[in-house]
Amino acid sequence: MTESLLAGLNPEQRAAVTLPHESALILAGAGSGKTRVLTTRIAYLIQTHQASPHNILAVTFTNKAAKEMLTRLAAMLPINVSGMWIGTFHGLCNRLLRTHYRDANLPQLFQILDSQDQQAAIKRLLKSLNIDDEKYPPKSVQNFINSNKEAGHRAGDLSAHDPFTRRLIELFAAYDEQCQREGVVDFAELLLRCYELLSRNEALREHYRNRFTHILVDEFQDTNRLQYRWLHLLAGPQAAVFAVGDDDQSIYAFRGANVGNMREFERDFNARQIIRLEQNYRSHGHILNAANALIKQNSERLGKNLWTSEGEGEPIRVFEAASDNEEADFIVDEVKNLQREEGVNLSDIALLYRSNAQSRVLEHKLFNAGVPYRVYGGLRFFERQEIKHALAYLRLIANQNDDGAFLRVVNFPPRGIGARTIENLQDASQAAGVSLWQAASGGAVSGRGGASLQAFVHLIAQAREATQGLPLAELVEHVLAVSTLIEHYEASKGESERVENLNELVNAAAAFEQEVRQEEEIEGLAGFLSHASLEAGEHQAGSGQDALQLMTVHAAKGLEFYAVFVSGLEEGLFPHDQSFNDADGIQEERRLMYVAITRARRRLYLTHAQSRMLHGQVRYGLASRFLEELPQNVLKAVGSRSRPMASSWNTGGWNDGWRSNSRSYDEPAPFRPKDDTPVSGGFHIGQNVSHAKFGIGVVIGSEGYGDDVRLQIKFAVGTKWLSLKYAKLDPA
DNA sequence: TAACATTCCGTTTTT
DNA sequence: CGGAATGTTA
Numbered sequence: 001m002t003e004s005l006l007a008g009l010n011p012e013q014r015a016a017v018t019l020p021h022e023s024a025l026i027l028a029g030a031g032s033g034k035t036r037v038l039t040t041r042i043a044y045l046i047q048t049h050q051a052s053p054h055n056i057l058a059v060t061f062t063n064k065a066a067k068e069m070l071t072r073l074a075a076m077l078p079i080n081v082s083g084m085w086i087g088t089f090h091g092l093c094n095r096l097l098r099t100h101y102r103d104a105n106l107p108q109l110f111q112i113l114d115s116q117d118q119q120a121a122i123k124r125l126l127k128s129l130n131i132d133d134e135k136y137p138p139k140s141v142q143n144f145i146n147s148n149k150e151a152g153h154r155a156g157d158l159s160a161h162d163p164f165t166r167r168l169i170e171l172f173a174a175y176d177e178q179c180q181r182e183g184v185v186d187f188a189e190l191l192l193r194c195y196e197l198l199s200r201n202e203a204l205r206e207h208y209r210n211r212f213t214h215i216l217v218d219e220f221q222d223t224n225r226l227q228y229r230w231l232h233l234l235a236g237p238q239a240a241v242f243a244v245g246d247d248d249q250s251i252y253a254f255r256g257a258n259v260g261n262m263r264e265f266e267r268d269f270n271a272r273q274i275i276r277l278e279q280n281y282r283s284h285g286h287i288l289n290a291a292n293a294l295i296k297q298n299s300e301r302l303g304k305n306l307w308t309s310e311g312e313g314e315p316i317r318v319f320e321a322a323s324d325n326e327e328a329d330f331i332v333d334e335v336k337n338l339q340r341e342e343g344v345n346l347s348d349i350a351l352l353y354r355s356n357a358q359s360r361v362l363e364h365k366l367f368n369a370g371v372p373y374r375v376y377g378g379l380r381f382f383e384r385q386e387i388k389h390a391l392a393y394l395r396l397i398a399n400q401n402d403d404g405a406f407l408r409v410v411n412f413p414p415r416g417i418g419a420r421t422i423e424n425l426q427d428a429s430q431a432a433g434v435s436l437w438q439a440a441s442g443g444a445v446s447g448r449g450g451a452s453l454q455a456f457v458h459l460i461a462q463a464r465e466a467t468q469g470l471p472l473a474e475l476v477e478h479v480l481a482v483s484t485l486i487e488h489y490e491a492s493k494g495e496s497e498r499v500e501n502l503n504e505l506v507n508a509a510a511a512f513e514q515e516v517r518q519e520e521e522i523e524g525l526a527g528f529l530s531h532a533s534l535e536a537g538e539h540q541a542g543s544g545q546d547a548l549q550l551m552t553v554h555a556a557k558g559l560e561f562y563a564v565f566v567s568g569l570e571e572g573l574f575p576h577d578q579s580f581n582d583a584d585g586i587q588e589e590r591r592l593m594y595v596a597i598t599r600a601r602r603r604l605y606l607t608h609a610q611s612r613m614l615h616g617q618v619r620y621g622l623a624s625r626f627l628e629e630l631p632q633n634v635l636k637a638v639g640s641r642s643r644p645m646a647s648s649w650n651t652g653g654w655n656d657g658w659r660s661n662s663r664s665y666d667e668p669a670p671f672r673p674k675d676d677t678p679v680s681g682g683f684h685i686g687q688n689v690s691h692a693k694f695g696i697g698v699v700i701g702s703e704g705y706g707d708d709v710r711l712q713i714k715f716a717v718g719t720k721w722l723s724l725k726y727a728k729l730d731p732a
Numbered sequence: 733t734a735a736c737a738t739t740c741c742g743t744t745t746t747t
Numbered sequence: 748c749g750g751a752a753t754g755t756t757a
Contacts, residue, residue, distance in 0.1 A: 090747045187747045616748035
């Protein structure tokens with residue numbers, strides 16, 4: 001009966017899925033069917049009655065991966081998977097801490113700080129202690145605290161010999177006290193608290209150890225020290241830990257990921273064997289050969305060689321441009337050709353770069369050429385200012401001691417509570433050792449500001465009263481209404497998007513109640529607020545339109561595309577300057593390049609430019625060393641198709657290695673909206689337009705696509721960004 | 733308090 | 748160069 005589950009698996013995949021009850025490391029190469037193995041393993045355990053859904057714990061890094069796993073599992077098994085413990089490290093810890101909040105010494109409705117909130121909390125702390133934030137930048141303090149927590153250290157565990165570090169440790173301690181007082185918990189704290197809870201409380205630990213006989217971990221190479229120890233603690237001696245990962249795709253060392261965990265796993269978890277998944281179902285041969293050859297240059301690998309039963313496929317195309325502009329022109333041309341002549345969907349083409357700053361030239365050219373594109377990264381839904389404000393009201397209703405939330409909205413929208421009043425309030429609360437809310441409701445501040453404060457306290461208290469027992473969506477609606485946030489944004493020009501987002505928040509609450517709630521088994525407001533912190537939402541509202549995918553190489557991990565462009569392959573950019581210091585840095589960059597290459601199914605372009613505008617200066621970069629580390633026989637130097645290479649330069653022809661002397665795009669070619677070039681939103685860069693209020697102007701920039709296009713226009717009165725959706729623009 | 737000027741900074745990023 | 752984050756002024 002398990003045959004249908006196992007059908008179509010290759011021998012290694014099958015071996016992994018059907019392993020006996022023991023810990024094992026699965027080295028899963030790019031495109032080797034990792035997620036399939038993971039989910040099939042779970043289904044297999046359940047179907048063969050080696051475990052019930054109750055006995056399984058599966059950990060991922062992103063909510064997306066967790067959701068994907070649940071979806072696939074639901075398709076494989078005739079059971080309700082929604083109650084299963086499948087989630088992110090942070091999500092699962094949150095669940096545990098909510099269940100055992102008393103043992104964890106937390107208020108029932110503790111709130112979760114995202115990085116933004118945490119930084120704000122630190123700034124506040126520094127201010128209250130009168131500490132110079134020049135000498136102790138909040139960012140560094142935050143980093144100090146988080147990296148220590150991620151190493152499992154509390155302030156009390158640390159010692160220092162220099163006064164500077166001693167001060168940092170004091171700040172660490174003071175920060176934790178502040179959080180405890182306010183009933184808030186940051187991301188690292190979520191894990192550390194949970195770890196401490198389990199290690200301190202033996203009964204609880206044994207309970208979960210007995211329950212989770214099978215623990216499965218995705219992206220194991222990305223675990224940090226604390227996550228590793230958490231797994232080790234929870235697994236105990238009996239559990240079988242199924243760790244899936246790829247050391248060659250470890251690209252998050254900079255944020256604490258420790259590849260060493262993979263090497264130590266065998267010893268610490270008594271793993272009997274390592275299973276290698278090396279058959280790649282994604283890419284053609286040349287692409288894999290390039291990837292294999294590149295990654296071979298790294299030391300201390302666990303070792304792995306990808307292969308495919310498909311053919312070699314096309315050579316990898318290498319293009320050298322004279323400038324970043326020319327590079328972008330080339331890419332735009334090739335994308336159009338792929339789309340028009342080969343019928344490739346734009347959404348099946350990715351444009352990758354090392355750092356976000358590189359997207360701007362590319363976007364500019366794409367917009368001008370009328371190629372729809374979507375940029376990944378940037379602000380996400382729950383990170384937007386207006387949403388944060390709304391959430392702060394909600395947080396205050398759930399927990400009045402949340403000073404961060406209090407300060408965020410006490411005078412937003414403006415209600416006559418100035419900096420002076422707030423200072424007085426803070427002094428009073430500090431003196432009395434109570435929260436801002438308590439101080440305010442106790443009438444700690446007198447005068448006009450004091451009266452306004454009373455009104456605010458009253459507003460929140462009323463809202464709290466009025467929303468008791470209301471369904472989540474109605475609760476949110478009510479709070480939005482009394483906060484007057486929407487009115488505020490409606491009254492100010494150019495903020496209509498914020499109004500839309502606030503209305504969308506009500507939908508998000510309704511959706512949460514319907515879908516997520518049963519899965520997370522954390523109810524009501526606290527659940528929704530956790531959800532908002534732990535899952536910040538989509539980067540951009542997907543317009544659903546077929547669009548070229550622009551993103552950093554980091555963001556591309558786990559994805560695949562028919563065609564991939566890796567741009568900016570220059571020394572200093574990719575590999576990045578700041579990786580030159582240590583050998584590990586370069587190795588991580590190389591792994592990054594490995595990730596980039598292995599995203600491509602059929603076609604891969606590697607491009608670099610001799611000169612590039614960076615930080616307002618022209619930089620001249622040599623071709624990336626990674627280009628030279630690739631086997632030359634899988635590469636093909638290309639020029640542009642639409643404008644042949646200047647033959648007088650091209651002494652060597654097209655195929656002598658990857659170097660080419662293309663000068664084809666050097667010439668100006670300012671705008672070419674003539675013949676067949678479609679133009680986004682009916683406008684193009686350089687075009688003269690007229691606006692009712694600002695008069696005549698010229699389009700000098702753009703961003704977004706579809707119904708989200710914004711144009712940068714230089715008017716006599718100055719340069720403005722206008723949304724095509726709202727601004728009335730006419731060609732002039 | 734909002735609009736405007738100035739300064740500073742500049743991988744990668746999920747939770 | 749361009750943005751974010753301050754600082755300054757009406």
